[in-house]
Amino acid sequence: MNLSSGKNEEYQSSEFQENLEILRQIYLFSSLPLESLKVFAYLCTRETFKQGEHLFRQGDDDGQAFYIISGKARLVHTNGDAEQIIRDYETGEFLGGMVLLGNMHRLFSLKALTDVTCLILTREKFSTTVQPFPDLMPRIMKSVAERISAWEGGFLVSLGEGCEVCGQKVGVSLV
């Protein structure tokens, strides 16, 4: 039989295999055929951010999607001198369905609260990969659309009658 079975099993515990497992759990990729998923898993890189370092900064167009493999990061919005904490991201969370699709400047900053290890996929790699697989984009679009809709649905529920100004800003999923 071939070499990958039996004794050489340790080759299999590669970053690539782990990445593949991770991507299969992320909504953006879970519906994609394995052939293309492999390419994404292969093109992903890992980075560790020390406590206090920024994963991205407000205003930059870094074009990277992040999956947090370990650690905790804080999303912050700065307005003039005022800094508002939005929420924290933890192990297993993914940010970047939109950033991969088109150029955009960050509206928030993400800062490592502890040492954070991430899986990163850049927009450039993403768009090179979707080219040879013409049936990817429709599926990805669909996932993103569903995600946005579900997000805003959740937002409406938790908004209740809380914030009047927020109420007038509802409707992102209508863009």
Place this chain on the structure above:
Amino acid sequence: MEKVKTPVVKRSIFSWILPGNIKLQVLLLFIITIAVFTRVFPLEMQKRIVNEAINLRKVDLLFLYCNLYLAAVLLASGLKYFINVLETLISQRALANMRKDVYHHILTLPLSFFRRTQPGMVVTSLVNELATAGDFVGSAIAVPITSVLTLLAFAGYLFWLNPLLAALSLSIYPMVLLVVPALQRRANSANKKRVDSSRDMSSKIAESITGIHEIHGNGAYRIENKKFDALVDKQLKIRIVWNLYRFGIKVTNNLFNNLSPFLIFIVGGYLTIKGQLELGALVAFLSAQGRLYDPWRELIEFYQLYQDASVGYRKTMDYFDVVPEHALVPEGRKPYELEGSLEVSDLSFVTEEGIQLIDGMSFSLRPGEHLALVGFSGSGKSTLAQCIGQLYSYTGGHVLIGQKEVSDLTKSDVVHNIGYVAQAPFIFDGTIEENLLYSCSSLIEGNGNGKGDTMPSLDNIIEVLQQTGVFADVLRFGLNAILVPDQHKDLVSRIIRVREKFQRDFGHQLADYVEFFEEDSYLYHSPVSENLTFGTSNRESFANRDLCRNDYFLKFLREAELTRPLLSLGAELSKQTVNIVGNLPPDKAFFEQSPISPDELDEYKPLVERLKEKKLHQLSSQDRETLLELALRFTPGRHKMIGLPDMLEKLILEARALFKERVSADDPGAISFFQMSDYIRSQTILNNILFGKTKTEKPEAQEKINQSIIQLLIEEDLLETIVEIGMQFQVGTKGDRLSGGQRQKLAIARAFLKTPRILIMDEATSGLDNNSQARIQNQLDTRWKKSTVISVAHRLDITKTYDKIAVLKAGKIVEMGTYDKLIASKGVLHELVLGKK
């Protein structure tokens, strides 16, 4: 020479035949005349050999005529070759000129032309379609004249020999003329059907393959087979008919050609027996008749070529028959030096499709004023900038720069006074330096005499690199260059000094980001080969790519018990890599992290197939070598498709020590081992300074390393040297070795270097990070006060410092003023900045 030059697209295909080629064509004509004579001459010799030499049994005459015959044949062949040479010369020169002229013409066409033209179309036109036209031009004189003259000469000779017989044998050709084209037409129509039916068949195959899961799922083999079989049967019939016609043509041609001798034999034979025709004449007749066919066929083929060439040529020329909107250079004057005032009045721009992008805009700027254009997408910001920059021709109203109407300016006037940075700037293949100087060089070249214009100095360039923030990038390219130490002896020793300082001042601090060349640690960011040798080879045979063929090294691997583990590593690596990238296009992005390059895939794919059936020891020695080579390239920090087993890592580390021991004893000097005191020839300048490799691509880490290195380089006065090296970096086709931000910064830098009176920036900083944007905006605010700046702003916060802001909506200016004034008036800008209330 010519008074008014006809644009290339208006020239007829015949116009390429004579101009510029007259001497060649006259020479050709002269040679053809001789050549035709040498073709007929042997016939006469044939006749005389039979009639005079053989009949009269005169050996001396036989020798004489045979020698003359031989000479004529040799001369004919020589001349034929010479004619071909001339033809080739003429046709290739015509083709080259056509390509140049058409290309030169295409580049001047208005941008609107390119919006509806695929680049592929231009490529095929220039590369393929014109080639036939070139062939035609080459043979336009030679072939018809040769053929007609030969035909006439043969026919004349035949009539001279015997008019009756000549008329008889020539009578066949009109019949051929009737029958063959009729058959050809039918063959052509059958061929068209064949192409159509092949297309049907291909799409059917493609459909079944794409839907194969459905076929399997439904067990629908029979249904699909039936559909496919019907198509094949249909094509079978078409192909048979097509082939029958094709052979019909061949057979008819042959038949007529063979009928001719029959007529000659029966009539000529009769005449000879009756003593009315000499035997020699009959022989000459027969061979002349046989040779009539060649010039005849050449004529027909020439006609075909003429048809193809003129259709292709006309199609190409008509396609590009668009008039450039502006003259390139002014006539009878130097380009204007305009002052930087801008006057836009009642400007409108309507596209060819009738969409109004700009609708009656009016405003004016004094020299040195800065204007920001903001607005929703589709509001006409970019279009306005492009109209001012003469990239689009406005359809109504006026744009005056320094009181001159922009649409009346020549291109040369425009580039002399306006610097334009496009939204998606284009970077051409070449070095950074060439791209930086792109605007300046074309300006100087356009001037011809270069009055007072000189290329920017190095100081000048470095200043602009810093202003635009591309300095750090260029420095990085310089640091990533590999030096040839023999050519930079002084530099090398200074780099070693920088290395020592780096280790002392930053070594500890940056240890997280750098993998130092430590003798006792595995180097995850270096290939297995370097992990084994831990040095740079001084011998050809120890060079990394030849290591797997070096007997000494192979023996060492066996003794270190590494051969088998490495082969197994190679096997696993090739399987995984082929599995992932095997079917991907040869894009840099896909193969950066792959140990197998796109060109090598064809070698590895079948090898991976063989690996499925054979065990390692059953492989051919060639395959084992390939696997070993791959294993030696494996760099775990980069090639993530497999992991490096712990056992193997330990084995390799042990082998490293053994290798050093062995080589030092057996062949000292073969390898320069990594040492703090030595420059490493095979590594980049950066790796030499670090004495290691960076582990991460994270910008913050890169920034920290950069900062420390810049500080040390300044201390050693090396910064400019490294930047100069960096400017020689090859950016790749379309600048694809640069990031989007680097391309934008480079484009801004090249506009800055030109120091134009009017600078137009069309979302020029959209791909840059905050700091870079702020830096460039700051430069504009301080150093560019003398120039007029028009900036299409993609972000509103950078517009605060502009003298004027024009807010655009649906092709109109809805408000204009300073930032503070517009915000205070709570109009559209206020809405854009703070969102809808």
